[in-house]
Each structure stands twice: as structure tokens, then as C-alpha cells.
Amino acid sequence: MFGKTILFSEMIPDSAWEADFNEWYDTEHIPVRMRAPGFVGAQRYHGVDSPAYLAVYEMESPAALATPEYKEIKGSPSDRTRKMLNGVTGFTRYIGVESGHWDAPAGAVNDAPVLYAVFFEVPPQHADEFDRWYVEDHIPTLMKCEDWLKVRRFEIVDGEPGKYTHLALHYLASTAALSSPERDEARRSPWRARLAAQDWFKGHYVVFEKHGQRFKAAL
Template sequence: MTNDTNTAATGERYLFLAWSTYTSDRGTFDVWYDKEHIPQVMDTTGMVGAQRFVLDDTKPLPGVKTIDWGHLALYELNREPDAFREEVKRMLISADMVLPDFMVQPFKALFLKPVSKIHYGESWDPDPDRLDDRHLFFAWSTHTTDWDTYNAWYDEVHIPQILSVPGMLRAQRFLPAETKPLPGVEVPNEGHLALYEMDGSPSLFREECKRMLMSGEMVLPDFMVQPFGATFMAPASPWWPAQD
């Protein structure tokens, strides 16, 4: 299994997001995920790495629809996730991979494909150890305009404004991939995803975005359907890179 360090440079960055809740204590859940489940997933085709997140305690931005689907496992791949899906499905059917009884079923899961390049902030550092403390902001949206207009606004206006906030690492936009869902999961349908990564707590990010919105420096266009779904997430594990 190769850890493709060129993923960020090429933009071939696909995501598998798996949200879950559980009935065990948090310690048991964490140990199972980090010691058993993630190592199994790391052996699949195209895997770059994984990290776990939980809802951050930063206050939501004004006017958004806060989305809380529980614990998130974020898996990053360097190619379309079809082979990954087939290998995980095979392990589940053969019982090589077993989901414990304390994991509430069905869980939510989503394959995502990139629809923009990766945009880098001034705080970006390619050292993978810097990812251990990254916090995430998920902004889901739908729109009433054509895709060219939406893409241009996001990439040329909105993301550069967001990346001007101190501590921003990178941003990228995604849509649901054509890959079939894994059997038995619930597939959320919140539309387009803008994923923002920041170094440390999102508190400053929130305050700066709120200030820009209130001052009129940042304007959300009429074609963006309101309210949109958003979530701040904090790391619950280190970044686990796939091994060479």
C-alpha cells in the first residue's frame, strides 16, 4: 500500500466520511476505532490516511443549520473510491471486518469527489504531523444558479476571503461521488460541501467570518439557499497515514 504524498499537489483527493453514534463508553469506542478498525481500512486501495473528529464546542455561526451526526471518521483517498468500496464490502461480507454491537446501525456514510482544486492558506505546512490538531468547518449548500456561476463565486470570491483568516490551512469543494454506497448505510443529502481546515480552535475563524458578514465585507449571494448546514469539528485522534 503506497501513501501517495502527491495527493495535495494533483488535486486527486477523494473522501469517505462515516458518521456514527455508539452505546459503549467513549474509551472503548476510541480504542476499537484506532487499534482495530482504522488499521483494517488503511490496507485498502488508494488510501492516504484517516482521522477521527467530534463536534467542536465553538458556537455556531449565526443563521446556519447546525448539523450533528455524531462522531466522524474521515478517510482520504488518492483515486476514485470504487475499489475501496469493493474491498470494504468484501471484508464485511466475509466477516474479516466486524462492526461491534455498540456501534448504532445504520450509520451515515458518504463518498465525495473533488470539484475544485485545493486552495492553501498561509498557515499550510505539508508536514503530516501538523494535521493532528487540525479542526474542520463543514459548509453544506445548495443553490439556484448554474454551476459555472456558483463555482466561480466560490473559488474566486468566497474561498479567498475565508483563507485570509489567520490559521487557515486549506479549503476544497466536493460533491457526492458516483460510487455506490456501502450496503446498509444511510446516505445524507446536503448538497455541495466546502471543507475548511484550520490550525487549532475555530474560535478566531468564527469571529472573523461573523465580523465580515456583519460589516458587509463578505456577502452570501441570493442564489445560495438559506439556511445552509454547517459544523465545526475537533480532532478526536491523530492523523493516521497509510503506510508505504
Template sequence: MPIDAVLFSEMTPAPDWEERFNSWYDTHHIPLRMTSEGFVGAQRYRSTSDNGYLAIYDMTGVDALSTPQYQEIKGNPSEETAWMLKSVSNFTRYIGHLIGWQTREEVSEEDLLNSRYAYGVLFNVPEDRQAEFDDWYDTDHVPLLLKNEHWLGCRRYRIVDGAPDKVTHLAIHHLADLAALESPERAAARQTEWRDRLSQEPWFKGRYVTFERHGERFDGIASSTK
């Protein structure tokens, strides 16, 4: 089944219980969700700049978060889960539905989902500018980025719910090497006439986060190829 939705969630544990946090995430938090209808898979990442973590949950649709099974999981957390969610800092939770999926020609879905790095870009785009923003990203920006051999692909989501910030768009870029961020191809993508024009608008201020893959990918009961 296709990956038509995503849950993008960040958390930062305190250093003195980081090992406990990872054990909880890997042996309880994600595995429990992988048994719920509509969950295709999940991958964890660790920030390249601090001790923050990211989990990307891939789903067949945002309605995977409305099923009775998931509501039971979310509404009746274990004591450990309740403690973790209360104790972590820098918590984010963004839910989005797929609006774009672009890769280099030789990159498969499996290659993309198992990339070493995930580079997230979050924007809050006014409603009357969203059509042009999407057009720019899909037809101008991403094609130039994909000219770099380490830029494996980009998948984009329209955010339907999230916290703590107001966000309308999430792009998850999958990279084989962080050198892609300093490449001539990225420089060219950031210097086009179209981007220059958009960058003059007051809303064009994205949040940029970079993570390295942490652990193996989890498969959910809806796991399949796109």
C-alpha cells in the first residue's frame, strides 16, 4: 500500500536517561504502533547537531491515527510512556498527507527510506501562496537538487495537524551524504530567479533540521512497496 501520510515527531531526552529513552522507543513505543492498522513503517534518526531524536512514521493515510486500535494505544499509555512524554523536551508532532515524491532515476523506494540522512524543511505558507510554493518546489527547486548524486530524493507533505509551531508544509529530503548540503547543485537551487523572488516575501522563513539514521527500519502491518 502507498505511503500517503507521515507523522514527523521530534523529542530530546536528558543525557542521563538517553539510553533508557532509546530502549523504550525501540522495544515498546514504535513496535506497539507498528501493530496498528495503516502503519507502513518507521525510522528513527538522531540530530547531527545535538542529542535530539526524530521518528518518521509512514502511513497509508492520516486516518491511520483515527482507528480504534491507535486511539486505544495513544489514550492508554504505559507508565513508562507517560513518563517519557512528560519528561522529554523539544517535542514536536506534525501529521501530513503526501503531495510530492521525487527521486533520482536510479533510487528505489527502499533506497530512499533507508537513506543515511534525513533533512527536514518546514514552512508556514499563506493559503494564497501555496499553489506557487508547491509549483516552485516541484518544478524548479527539487529537480536542481537531484542533480547531486548524494541527493536521493524528496517527499513533501501538506500538514493537517501539528504542534508546537504553525506549519503548513514539510519536505523530507533523503541524503546519502551531508556533503550534498554544501554542493554546487544546492547552491544553484538556492540562486534561481524564482527562489529569489519568493525569498523576499515575509513568510519565506523555513525551519531546517538534519538527522542521521539511528537503528534499523521498523515495518508495520501495512508494509509494502509504493
């Protein structure tokens, strides 16, 4: 149910019609996309420290967003969809192509209660060292924590409003993983300290809790 490409999209509905927003998202907005070629699945989340709702769409490749079927979905929204999209705030939309994934020793995880998203804008001349630090130092240390179930890394090929280049999605058994000794160890790493001393090393960190069940592509 995971694809090699994701669409990471956040929205904040007005609290007065939040229930209507969720009903629309679950019964119309996602299901119509699950019928489009190249869409593999989707999972919704809600911000732990924000009112934002997140949908992570799983796709075979970025080409899923360029098919005639998807262009029809985007170009001919229902009246209800138009009303909802015109009323939300806090909109984000990032397309990421997977560059690697790591599973806990217990095996692959399809669902996790908590999603921890980490964005970075990495200058091209620092990308190689950033990637090596993440893969060789950061991820191995984090995944010594039993609540750190999976890590997926992405290169962002398009998106707004941030100018991020790299995204890591960390799948956690609980938010307790974020205050674990293993995460403290990872953040005290000398390699990380060398990177953190540079002006560009400014991550954007967001924590979400799973909202609802995973959607699968229509057969």
C-alpha cells in the first residue's frame, strides 16, 4: 500500500464545519482519487499541535498527477469540493519521490499511530553530506528505539508554500518515541552538530496522529 511517490497535502477547516469537511474528505475527495491510474492508497492524519489535517497519497510515480483522469478530477470539481477548497486555510502540497526506506527489525509497517514529518531545504553543495549523515548516522540511531517503526525519505520535486528539498516521514508507535533516549542520542551526534552549525540547517518538524483507516486504490 506504499508507493514510490507521495503527495503530502495539509488543510485547516473552520471548526464550525469541521465534521462536514471530514465527511467530504472521506467519502468524496479521497475516493475519487483512488479511482485514478497510478494512485496506490492514502492515509489521513490530524496535527498533534495544530488544527491541520494531513493526507498522504501514495502513488506509483509523479506521472499519476499528469494522467487525463487526474486532470479531469482536478479540473472539474464538484460544487461541494469547490466550496470546501475555497474555505480551507493552511494549505500545503508537496510531491516527493522516495529515495529510501528503513523498517524496524520486526518487519514492514503498513500503519502507525503517529507520523513525524521532517522537512529540510538543503543547498545542492551540502546534499551529499546531509544524505550520508541521515542514512549512516541519524536513522540507525533513531531506529534503536522500539517505538521507531519505519522511516521513509523523499526528494521533493515540487511543492508549496515552503522551498523544501528533502522530507523524511517517521512512523512511530507513540509520541513517546520523540522523547526517547535514542532520539536524544541522535540529536547529540557530533556529525549532526557539525551540520547544525551551518546556517542552512533549519528543519521544519510536524507531528500528526492517524485519522481514520487507510484507503486503497479502487480495483
